[in-house]
Amino acid sequence: MKLSTKGRYGLRALIDLAQYSEVEPVPISSIASRQGISERYLEQLMAMLKKAGLIQSIRGAGGGYILAKEIKDISVGDVLRALEGNIEPVECAAFHEGEGCEASGGCVTKYVWQKINDSINQTVDEIMLDQLVKESKSIMEDNKKSNSNIMAHKKCNN
Amino acid sequence: MKLSTKGRYGLRALIDLAQYSEVEPVPISSIASRQGISERYLEQLMAMLKKAGLIQSIRGAGGGYILAKEIKDISVGDVLRALEGNIEPVECAAFHEGEGCEASGGCVTKYVWQKINDSINQTVDEIMLDQLVKESKSIMEDNKKSNSNIMAHKKCNN
DNA sequence: ATTAATCCTAGCTAATAAGTAGGAATTGAA
DNA sequence: TTCAATTCCTACTTATTAGCTAGGATTAAT
Numbered sequence: 001m002k003l004s005t006k007g008r009y010g011l012r013a014l015i016d017l018a019q020y021s022e023v024e025p026v027p028i029s030s031i032a033s034r035q036g037i038s039e040r041y042l043e044q045l046m047a048m049l050k051k052a053g054l055i056q057s058i059r060g061a062g063g064g065y066i067l068a069k070e071i072k073d074i075s076v077g078d079v080l081r082a083l084e085g086n087i088e089p090v091e092c093a094a095f096h097e098g099e100g101c102e103a104s105g106g107c108v109t110k111y112v113w114q115k116i117n118d119s120i121n122q123t124v125d126e127i128m129l130d131q132l133v134k135e136s137k138s139i140m141e142d143n144k145k146s147n148s149n150i151m152a153h154k155k156c157n158n
Numbered sequence: 159m160k161l162s163t164k165g166r167y168g169l170r171a172l173i174d175l176a177q178y179s180e181v182e183p184v185p186i187s188s189i190a191s192r193q194g195i196s197e198r199y200l201e202q203l204m205a206m207l208k209k210a211g212l213i214q215s216i217r218g219a220g221g222g223y224i225l226a227k228e229i230k231d232i233s234v235g236d237v238l239r240a241l242e243g244n245i246e247p248v249e250c251a252a253f254h255e256g257e258g259c260e261a262s263g264g265c266v267t268k269y270v271w272q273k274i275n276d277s278i279n280q281t282v283d284e285i286m287l288d289q290l291v292k293e294s295k296s297i298m299e300d301n302k303k304s305n306s307n308i309m310a311h312k313k314c315n316n
Numbered sequence: 317a318t319t320a321a322t323c324c325t326a327g328c329t330a331a332t333a334a335g336t337a338g339g340a341a342t343t344g345a346a
Numbered sequence: 347t348t349c350a351a352t353t354c355c356t357a358c359t360t361a362t363t364a365g366c367t368a369g370g371a372t373t374a375a376t
Contacts, residue, residue, distance in 0.1 A: 003159050003247040003271075004364065012267055027321060041366055047323075060374025061320040076270055089161040093312050101314035105301055108294040109170055109316060112234055112285055113161075119281040123273050136266045143263055152258035154251050158267060163334065185352065199335055205354075218343025219351040 001089055003080070008158045009037050010045040010083040011076065017055065018071050018133050025064030036156070045083060052082035071133060077124035087124065088117040159247055161238070166316045167195050168203040168241040169234065175213065176229050176291050183222030194314070203241060210240030229291060235282035245282065246275040 013031050020026045028046060032039040046065060049055045056068045067074070080087050090113035094104040104110065171189050178184045186204060190197040204223060207213045214226045225232070238245050248271035252262040262268065 001159065001161050001165070001242055001245050001247060002249075003274075005366090006364085007159070008248065008267070011270065015266065025321095029321085038366065040368075043322080044366090057322060058374090059322045059372075061318095062375055063321050063373085065322090084159055087159050089159060090166065090316055091160075092316055093310065093314070099312070100310040101312045102310060103314040104310060106294065106297050107314070107316075108173060108290045108297065109166070111293070112169065112282075112290070113316065115281050115285065116161075116278060119277045120274060123277040124270075127270055127273065132266045132270070135269070136264065139264050139266065152251070152260060152262060154257070154259045156251070156259035156261040156265070158248055158250055158265075158271065162332090187352085196335065198337075201353080202335090215353060216343090217341080217353045219349095220344055221342085221352050223353090 003087075004084060005041075006045060006048070006083040007080045007087070009035070009042065010049065011079050012158070013037065013042060013045060014049060014054070014074075014079055015129065015132055015136060017065055018067060018129055019136065021064075021066045025058045025062075025066050027064040030064075049079070049082050052078070054078060054082060072128055072130040074129045075125050076127040076129070076132075077121060079129075080124055087120060089113070089120070090117065161245075162242060163199075164203060164206070164241040165238045165245070167193070167200065168207065169237050170316070171195065171200060171203060172207060172212070172232075172237055173287065173290055173294060175223055176225060176287055177294065179222075179224045183216045183220070183224050185222035188222075207237070207240055210236070212236060212240060230286055230288040232287045233283050234285040234287070234290075235279060237287075238282055245278060247271070247278070248275065 012035050016031050016035055017026050020030070028039055028042050031037070032042045035042075046055065046057075050057055050065075050068075053068055054074055055065045057063070057065050077087075092104075092110050092113050093099045093101045094107065094110045095114065095117075101107075170193050174189050174193055175184050178188070186197055186200050189195070190200045193200075204213065204215075208215055208223075208226075211226055212232055213223045215221070215223050235245075250268050250271050251257045251259045252265065252268045253272065253275075259265075
């Protein structure tokens with residue numbers, strides 16, 4: 001029950017992109033180096049985000065990526081679903097109209113799975129990227145002022 | 159981001175056990191055959207549930223398993239955590255007091271992961287097994303009366 | 317032309333999930 | 347006292363997935 005690096009790195013990358021793409025397109029290489037993600041791997045994540053219609057690409061020298069929608073209209077759910085395919089921990093035949101499994105008549109766990117799925121979807125769909133970018137900028141401001149660089153040396157996995 | 163068969167089968171098994179262990183201990187073999195789970199695999203799941211203090215075992219002929227606590231005091235969260243170890247989709251160093259990673263100063267995704275984790279935990283902790291067993295019994299009653307055995311033939315994976 | 321970029325597909329490696337398997341220990345009943 | 351039914355413990359196996367790496371084609375600005 002872990003979110004894969006696709007979702008974890010990808011969300012970070014997209015927030016990074018949102019912050020730096022206001023003036024010009026951002027190449028993969030610069031996101032990758034800021035975020036400490038393999039360029040080659042990030043390429044694939046960007047391809048998924050593009051396919052999902054969240055970002056646009058500009059090929060050739062001077063190119064890179066920009067957002068394809070307004071930042072306030074992209075939810076964390078959009079991003080994670082683009083990258084993970086399906087973020088629901090349990091897929092159950094009984095969820096789809098007209099379908100069901102041999103047990104679904106007497107099955108109670110399906111109610112449990114449904115509630116879990118719903119709560120996750122609701123949570124990720126109500127966080128929009130603009131909130132995160134705003135938050136991120138304000139954190140960076142604070143850090144500059146207070147010069148409090150008490151950084152832990154543990155590597156970030158997320 | 160999938161719940162493993164440990165959690166899925168295990169919860170079904172425990173609900174089954176709760177329903178059938180009122181008069182006498184239930185052996186693994188009978189749970190396994192009712193639920194269509196490999197006996198040998200279920201053995202291991204039961205061991206985990208026992209270690210977590212949710213069930214008790216009675217060895218030897220005529221033995222089996224019974225609940226170790228009142229059914230109303232066992233939450234779905236207890237069961238899933240016993241089987242999956244940790245049901246939070248993202249583990250982040252910044253969640254633990256006094257810890258953090260190199261990025262946690264300027265990290266915003268941690269807020270996202272925290273919200274997802276919280277919503278899952280809250281959801282599974284507020285469903286108690288007695289609700290599910292009650293529900294299950296009532297479904298079985300209904301099925302008996304209405305004789306509506308329109309069973310889909312798809313196998314259940316959960 | 318050269319260089320900086322995206323695009324596309326394939327392959328590789330390590331970890332994890334999902335079970336199988338063998339046999340020891342315990343207990344009730346014939 | 348033997349047998350059968352059960353849990354217990356540990357190791358092994360197999361299939362799938364995650365997490366990359368790699369090669370080279372294509373596009374466009376200078």
